[in-house]
Amino acid sequence: VVATELTLHGSRLLIGAPLTGEGAARIQDAAARHRIALVTDTNVLPLHAAPLAARLGVPAEDTFTIPAGEASKTRAEWARISDAMLARAFGRDSVVLAVGGGVVGDLAGFVAATFMRGVPVIQVPTTLLAMIDAAVGGKTGVDTPAGKNLVGAFHHPLMVVADPTTLTTLAPTELRNGLAEALKHALITSEDELAWLLASARELSDPAHAASPTMAELVARNVRIKASVVERDEREGGLRKILNAGHTIGHAIESVAAFQAPHGECVGIGLRIEARIAELAGIAGAGLADRVGAALSQLGLPNAPQQRMDAATVLAATRSDKKARGATVEYALLEAVGRPAGATRAFGTAVADDLVLAALAEALDA
Ligand SMILES: NC(=O)c1ccc[n+]([C@@H]2O[C@H](COP(=O)([O-])OP(=O)(O)OC[C@H]3O[C@@H](n4cnc5c(N)ncnc54)[C@H](O)[C@@H]3O)[C@@H](O)[C@H]2O)c1
Ligand SMILES: [Zn+2]
Numbered sequence: 001v002v003a004t005e006l007t008l009h010g011s012r013l014l015i016g017a018p019l020t021g022e023g024a025a026r027i028q029d030a031a032a033r034h035r036i037a038l039v040t041d042t043n044v045l046p047l048h049a050a051p052l053a054a055r056l057g058v059p060a061e062d063t064f065t066i067p068a069g070e071a072s073k074t075r076a077e078w079a080r081i082s083d084a085m086l087a088r089a090f091g092r093d094s095v096v097l098a099v100g101g102g103v104v105g106d107l108a109g110f111v112a113a114t115f116m117r118g119v120p121v122i123q124v125p126t127t128l129l130a131m132i133d134a135a136v137g138g139k140t141g142v143d144t145p146a147g148k149n150l151v152g153a154f155h156h157p158l159m160v161v162a163d164p165t166t167l168t169t170l171a172p173t174e175l176r177n178g179l180a181e182a183l184k185h186a187l188i189t190s191e192d193e194l195a196w197l198l199a200s201a202r203e204l205s206d207p208a209h210a211a212s213p214t215m216a217e218l219v220a221r222n223v224r225i226k227a228s229v230v231e232r233d234e235r236e237g238g239l240r241k242i243l244n245a246g247h248t249i250g251h252a253i254e255s256v257a258a259f260q261a262p263h264g265e266c267v268g269i270g271l272r273i274e275a276r277i278a279e280l281a282g283i284a285g286a287g288l289a290d291r292v293g294a295a296l297s298q299l300g301l302p303n304a305p306q307q308r309m310d311a312a313t314v315l316a317a318t319r320s321d322k323k324a325r326g327a328t329v330e331y332a333l334l335e336a337v338g339r340p341a342g343a344t345r346a347f348g349t350a351v352a353d354d355l356v357l358a359a360l361a362e363a364l365d366a
Contacts, residue, residue: 004220008227009138009156015131015223016164016216019048019124023161024055027097027122030159031056034095034120037085039108041068041100044126047169049099052124058097062088066107070259073103073143075151081111094119095158101127101174102134106152109140113155120158127170128178129264131162132185132222137230137240147320164219167210172300175207177264179299180246182218184271185225187292188242190338193221194295201298238346244332245340246271249360252317256309268301269363276359277351278333283341288334304363311360315353 003016017023040049098108112121141152233240250270278284330348
């Protein structure tokens with residue numbers, strides 16, 4: 001049984017479809033007239049990809065495995081997989097089946113977007129972050145020495161099959177990375193969404209409970225939120241930027257920490273500091289930042305970086321954010337829970353440096 005089924009830009013999004021049953025059957029149907037090139041990483045291969053390949057009858061030689069980790073999201077791996085597919089005589093009838101986290105999804109999606117000028121991709125996300133964020137919305141790509149995700153393409157998947165029971169093997173830190181994005185989604189959506197997330201926080205932050213209906217509901221709620229933002233963006237222009245909430249400061253902290261701190265932790269901290277920036281700018285009422293801080297604690301996420309860093313360094317790092325337009329750094333701020341600020345300026349708000357510095361200093365010197 002598929003618990004939840006949605007459509008986005010022609011992609012079928014199946015949530016709660018077990019890869020050991022209905023999920024595999026649906027992939028088989030979708031790939032019926034195609035030859036499957038399965039892409040995965042070294043961690044996911046034995047856990048979830050090889051069993052799925054066996055069910056689908058994909059030979060071991062048609063499974064292409066990258067070393068686990070962000071360091072594999074490169075043009076070199078894109079070329080290696082593309083060349084290996086050509087060497088195995090894959091043609092226009094190929095379908096790329098991406099089984100893994102966001103790294104595999106982004107890289108394999110980019111291979112599919114470019115192979116023979118584009119073949120379909122089926123995404124089978126196996127991290128919470130990939131299920132609720134990376135696999136939804138059609139962005140694919142690779143990192144370059146100049147920065148992350150700078151080369152890529154939009155390539156909407158034919159199908160996304162999210163089986164939350166695969167999360168039982170995920171490391172707790174990786175689960176928390178996804179929960180930070182879920183907190184972002186709740187904050188930009190509504191009080192009800194935030195209340196649901198926090199009521200379930202204890203259960204959701206433990207991978208041992210990942211096979212529970214609560215986890216499937218978390219994934220379904222969050223896929224809905226992201227899909228609805230992506231869908232409405234086409235008409236409203238700029239709405240997709242609200243998905244950057246927490247990410248201007250989050251990315252800056254991540255880069256000051258030399259990418260050694262988990263993305264989700266940095267985004268969580270970014271959500272809190274950006275809420276404080278909104279308070280100081282008079283955009284949000286008092287108390288929003290404290291509520292975000294309390295939510296982080298409930299989800300097992302830190303309120304401040306582990307590593308010492310000073311406000312001026314983090315402020316400087318916001319300037320190298322690729323989303324910065326020219327010299328102005330834009331923030332996706334909230335007026336309140338469920339109320340993104342700046343609808344009349346495409347949901348981006350420029351903030352004076354002294355306000356950002358003040359919010360950073362409070363958070364980092366505490
Ligand atoms: N395309 C988009 O719109 C979008 C959105 C957000 C993030 N991203 C990208 O996603 C990437 C991050 O994705 P991620 O957090 O999934 O990282 P990841 O793909 O590196 O996975 C994290 C770790 O978990 C392991 N893993 C994956 N599934 C597992 C499972 N079920 N059990 C045990 N281990 C498992 C992986 O091998 C890896 O070591 C970044 O490159 C980011 O840029 C893309
Ligand atoms: Zn993120």
